[in-house]
Amino acid sequence: MIKWAKRSTFVDLFAGLGGFHVGLARLGHECVFASEIDPHLQAIYEKNFGIRPAGDIRRVGINEIPPHDLLCAGFPCQPYSKAGSQRGADCPKWGDLFEYVLRIIKARRPRFIILENVPNLGKHKDGATWTAMRSELERLDLDVDERVLSPHQFGIPQIRERMYIVGGRSREGGIGHFSWPVPDRKDTPDVRTVLDKRPSEARPLSNQVRRCLEVWQEFLDRSPRSVELPSFPIWTMEFGATYPIEGPTPFSLGPRRIMKYRGSHGVPLREFAPDERFLMLPSHARQWGSEFPRWKIQFIRQNREFYARNRKWIDPWLPKILEFPASLQKFEWNCKGEERDIWKYVVQIRASGVRVKRPTTAPSLIAMTTTQVPIIAWEKRYMTPRECSRLQSLEGLQHLPEVPTRAYKALGNAVNSRIVSLIAGSLCQLESSLDDSHRFESEPSRNLQPNNWSQRGLQVHIYRVG
Numbered sequence: 001m002i003k004w005a006k007r008s009t010f011v012d013l014f015a016g017l018g019g020f021h022v023g024l025a026r027l028g029h030e031c032v033f034a035s036e037i038d039p040h041l042q043a044i045y046e047k048n049f050g051i052r053p054a055g056d057i058r059r060v061g062i063n064e065i066p067p068h069d070l071l072c073a074g075f076p077c078q079p080y081s082k083a084g085s086q087r088g089a090d091c092p093k094w095g096d097l098f099e100y101v102l103r104i105i106k107a108r109r110p111r112f113i114i115l116e117n118v119p120n121l122g123k124h125k126d127g128a129t130w131t132a133m134r135s136e137l138e139r140l141d142l143d144v145d146e147r148v149l150s151p152h153q154f155g156i157p158q159i160r161e162r163m164y165i166v167g168g169r170s171r172e173g174g175i176g177h178f179s180w181p182v183p184d185r186k187d188t189p190d191v192r193t194v195l196d197k198r199p200s201e202a203r204p205l206s207n208q209v210r211r212c213l214e215v216w217q218e219f220l221d222r223s224p225r226s227v228e229l230p231s232f233p234i235w236t237m238e239f240g241a242t243y244p245i246e247g248p249t250p251f252s253l254g255p256r257r258i259m260k261y262r263g264s265h266g267v268p269l270r271e272f273a274p275d276e277r278f279l280m281l282p283s284h285a286r287q288w289g290s291e292f293p294r295w296k297i298q299f300i301r302q303n304r305e306f307y308a309r310n311r312k313w314i315d316p317w318l319p320k321i322l323e324f325p326a327s328l329q330k331f332e333w334n335c336k337g338e339e340r341d342i343w344k345y346v347v348q349i350r351a352s353g354v355r356v357k358r359p360t361t362a363p364s365l366i367a368m369t370t371t372q373v374p375i376i377a378w379e380k381r382y383m384t385p386r387e388c389s390r391l392q393s394l395e396g397l398q399h400l401p402e403v404p405t406r407a408y409k410a411l412g413n414a415v416n417s418r419i420v421s422l423i424a425g426s427l428c429q430l431e432s433s434l435d436d437s438h439r440f441e442s443e444p445s446r447n448l449q450p451n452n453w454s455q456r457g458l459q460v461h462i463y464r465v466g
């Protein structure tokens, strides 16, 4: 039987590990150019896909970039991320990179684009940044739409919200035919589906992390069943603290006026020299400025009230948590109503505290730090890079960076390839229907033969594949 498949060409800008490449190759599309500044990732990309990405996109001449049907770019998110500088276009290292994407679109006029970034791009500067970017794309004759999607909505066990942006040239029908993939809520994902059986290369928990989880387990064991565990983050440093939270901050009150209060874990501030008192407050209270934001006041108040109601069983436990750094003294229990047993869940050590989650999903992989790699608590180990690659639908990659820290970082930066396939599958439907009508007009030869759409500037090729 003769099957037909069409083949569009694409470029992979800020290629990283190649999430776009995997997602598009799965649909039969062909990469004609990639760019990636990191030499280690360039080498891995070449090993996996046989294409050596060009380096810094700022130094790539436009003639080096062949014409293409689809431009893909997961441009760096640090300037827009809540966890980053939030300096947007003013970010000296990455703020200008979107401009280079625009330049390539302007010069090469691809039929479609798919861009990816953090969801906060849509909210950055109260939406002004994305509004400006969108109108720049529209000025280049693109119809544009965007949506936040996450792999867990499609049965993949990772919560990772990302903003996907699609565009199509208005003069050639825009994106009227396109529809966003519809989340498939029938499947409840399960992190166990991506795990290997006790992999020998897995990194075990450090003594400190293991001991800390034991101490938090003791907290859970001591909590009476009649007490509902907080759904807000537990900040133990607020247990016993009395420093003022409404009105002027301790910083604006100054050391003399806060002397009568208690700081972290209830330490009396009067016992410290004036220049030390500020340091005896929780780090979240050592804030310059006149007032705390409302959300912080709310968390502090909830913690103090919880402690006041429960100090009988908390007080004998509290000294045990003091041996750990501040981030480990905070706790988020995201397993409301479930068995109070940390060792049955997925844990992540975040700057904001120890987070315990149901094993339905892994937390979002994070590029900046390997301490936040998800912990499989029932095996007392971290997830391996190979397991994490499945969270990004990159299990088909033959090569990952050999150094685990590099592998985790690259995986934390990558785009989920399955979501790319779902988006591109719909975006290319127009091409598909054009091909269908065209298919009967002229019989393609056995080898690659551009059909007559290419005369209209479209590089849609018809292949005989079977």
Ligand SMILES: C[S@@+](CC[C@H](N)C(=O)[O-])C[C@H]1O[C@@H](n2cnc3c(N)ncnc32)[C@H](O)[C@@H]1O
Binding pocket: 013, 014, 015, 016, 017, 018, 019, 020, 035, 036, 037, 038, 041, 055, 056, 057, 058, 073, 074, 075, 076, 077, 097, 410, 413, 414, 415
């Ligand atoms: C968010 S990641 C994109 C990851 C990619 N989509 C994937 O699936 O792995 C951004 C990538 O852009 C690369 N990068 C940063 N500045 C660059 C530049 N000036 N030129 C080319 N690549 C750059 C980074 O090294 C990083 O790998």
